[in-house]
Amino acid sequence: MLSRTEHRGVCRLLSSVMSGTESHTDREEDYRFLHSMLMEKKLHLLFKIHERLKRFEKRSPIPVQEHAASLASDLAEELIYQVWRDEVEELVALFSKPNFKGLLSVHDAVAQRDFEPTLPPIPDHVLEEDEDSVKIVSLVKTKDPLGATIKRDKSTGAIVVARIMRGGAADKSGLIHEGDELKEVNGVSLEHRKPKEILTLLACSQGEVTFKIIPASSKEDMSSHKKLFMRALFDYDPNEDPTVPCKDAAVAFKRGDVLQIVSMEDDTWWQACHLGDSNTRAMLIPCQQLHERRVSLQRPKALFKPPRVKPPVLEDVDDGAVTGIHIAGLRRSFRLGRKSCLAGEAARSGRWSTGVHGSVCPPTYIEVIPYLRNPKDRHRLVVLVGPSGVGVNELKRRLLISDPDHYGVTVPHTSREKRRQENEGVDYHFVSIHTFEEDILNHRFVEYGRYRGHYYGTSLDSVHRVMAKGKVCLLDVHPNKIKHVYTSEFKPYVVFVKPPHIQELRLTRRRAKFTCTEEDKNSVRSFSEEDFEDMIHSAETMESQSGHLFDKVIVNGDITVAFRELKAALEKLEEAEVQWIPAEWICSSPTKARRSCGHLDSWI
Numbered sequence: 001m002l003s004r005t006e007h008r009g010v011c012r013l014l015s016s017v018m019s020g021t022e023s024h025t026d027r028e029e030d031y032r033f034l035h036s037m038l039m040e041k042k043l044h045l046l047f048k049i050h051e052r053l054k055r056f057e058k059r060s061p062i063p064v065q066e067h068a069a070s071l072a073s074d075l076a077e078e079l080i081y082q083v084w085r086d087e088v089e090e091l092v093a094l095f096s097k098p099n100f101k102g103l104l105s106v107h108d109a110v111a112q113r114d115f116e117p118t119l120p121p122i123p124d125h126v127l128e129e130d131e132d133s134v135k136i137v138s139l140v141k142t143k144d145p146l147g148a149t150i151k152r153d154k155s156t157g158a159i160v161v162a163r164i165m166r167g168g169a170a171d172k173s174g175l176i177h178e179g180d181e182l183k184e185v186n187g188v189s190l191e192h193r194k195p196k197e198i199l200t201l202l203a204c205s206q207g208e209v210t211f212k213i214i215p216a217s218s219k220e221d222m223s224s225h226k227k228l229f230m231r232a233l234f235d236y237d238p239n240e241d242p243t244v245p246c247k248d249a250a251v252a253f254k255r256g257d258v259l260q261i262v263s264m265e266d267d268t269w270w271q272a273c274h275l276g277d278s279n280t281r282a283m284l285i286p287c288q289q290l291h292e293r294r295v296s297l298q299r300p301k302a303l304f305k306p307p308r309v310k311p312p313v314l315e316d317v318d319d320g321a322v323t324g325i326h327i328a329g330l331r332r333s334f335r336l337g338r339k340s341c342l343a344g345e346a347a348r349s350g351r352w353s354t355g356v357h358g359s360v361c362p363p364t365y366i367e368v369i370p371y372l373r374n375p376k377d378r379h380r381l382v383v384l385v386g387p388s389g390v391g392v393n394e395l396k397r398r399l400l401i402s403d404p405d406h407y408g409v410t411v412p413h414t415s416r417e418k419r420r421q422e423n424e425g426v427d428y429h430f431v432s433i434h435t436f437e438e439d440i441l442n443h444r445f446v447e448y449g450r451y452r453g454h455y456y457g458t459s460l461d462s463v464h465r466v467m468a469k470g471k472v473c474l475l476d477v478h479p480n481k482i483k484h485v486y487t488s489e490f491k492p493y494v495v496f497v498k499p500p501h502i503q504e505l506r507l508t509r510r511r512a513k514f515t516c517t518e519e520d521k522n523s524v525r526s527f528s529e530e531d532f533e534d535m536i537h538s539a540e541t542m543e544s545q546s547g548h549l550f551d552k553v554i555v556n557g558d559i560t561v562a563f564r565e566l567k568a569a570l571e572k573l574e575e576a577e578v579q580w581i582p583a584e585w586i587c588s589s590p591t592k593a594r595r596s597c598g599h600l601d602s603w604i
């Protein structure tokens, strides 16, 4: 309630307004009218109410109950039968006053939020729509227009909102935006309708008007990002990420998972759907730059773990000597001793394979596209990698024996003299040092090395030759060399053969013999503890540096199980099933995503 002083203040203010207007009012009659209006008691009461409400507003009062009017009328009925006292009489008289009834009715309307227009229920057929981005908007239309212009999109023929007028009903609702596609008005399809017809339809509508809309933003996302897929090249768990804006809104993924990127608008968090996940809702994933930044701030483990490096040795021992089965291509000679210093050098120089330009980048995402192999197409090249002694040759040998017409291996090149029992093009391609060096300069080798003054290597041509025969070419190289065949032409499928836990190695390799790296080239021996440790350490290094290139990881504990798993994976590769391959193998021009991934060639 206004205090006496406040009330006097209002009156003084009004009097001063009056005296201020005296000089501006020419006519006496106008002045009197204004004076009587401003001095009106009701106006002053209104001021009082206004002041009172202002004070209550600060307290944010909420209605105690929603049916004050009916409560008052029930009470009035009860009171009639009470002992008739002055107070009772006064209260009953108050309840029967129209002003008081009106006040209570307004109170109830506010309490029940009855002032908001009631919207019709969502039509059933809309709920059955396949299109999950459809939006149903109901607006209450007065005689005034909705405040939007529409046009027909020339390319799609769709009716779209061209402009939203500021302050109009559409603008105020915040539910309709420029670019939105209008599908229906009040259940009437707008397909094949001219904008003029639609305007007539709208002009006739009064009260609630229901629109079925495809929001502009979702349309844009659909068209520009629908086919943008990325393979994750690292593991991510939002529960272990303290910087994620909302853990529930982020999605965990593993290296190798394919993600559909829905939005790259945010600088740090992309939105993506996890392929194969039943949940089609977009979730947050760290963007490429964010992951790169984070990794660059981490302490590089490989730099602080002293690598167990042995001098590079290039053995020249036929595996047939060990296994009793001689198959060309199953030689250690051109594998450059996977126990060699190459891996150690990589470990010392950085955590990931350096690219052709020498830059080092942590693997983040690679754009991939679905690929369905045409039966007439060549088979994908199968690249087997793994630490020395893990069983790459053994698995290769078993595959060849299982189906010699289907699988093939390359014949290596060497600059050494042909031995009596050897055949050109079967055991090796025997070439001169000069030719070998020329081929090196011409980048004809996937991998090459020198042992005791002689060159050994695997040429790209030898891979072509196997593939040209319609065979699945099995190639084993050091992971650093995968980049030489990471092309559209070979579409390599990279299998990493991983050693099991050391206890299982001890158990399974008890009777195994391997060609050792000492001077005596024909010596074979059993695995030592150190060999096992080397194998495991080397596998860890390979995985951390090149793991992003592996399509399949096979743990070679029990050889029968490992072989079965490998065979099944390769057979699946030949089935008419979609495979996800790097987009650059198929698309000649880099896409938006390709650009956003950047430096792809630097980490292959």
Ligand SMILES: Nc1ncnc2c1ncn2[C@@H]1O[C@H](COP(=O)(O)OP(=O)(O)OP(=O)(O)O)[C@@H](O)[C@H]1O
Residues within 6 Å of the ligand: 322, 332, 335, 338, 386, 387, 388, 389, 390, 391, 392, 393, 394, 395, 508, 509, 512, 513, 514, 556, 557, 558, 559, 560, 562
């Ligand atoms: N799972 C296994 N269980 C038992 N022995 C195995 C297993 N895998 C491989 N071996 C044996 O271990 C020895 C080394 O295997 P293999 O020659 O295939 O290794 P590798 O990976 O090719 O190594 P390198 O590159 O040094 O030749 C062979 O005698 C092989 O038969």
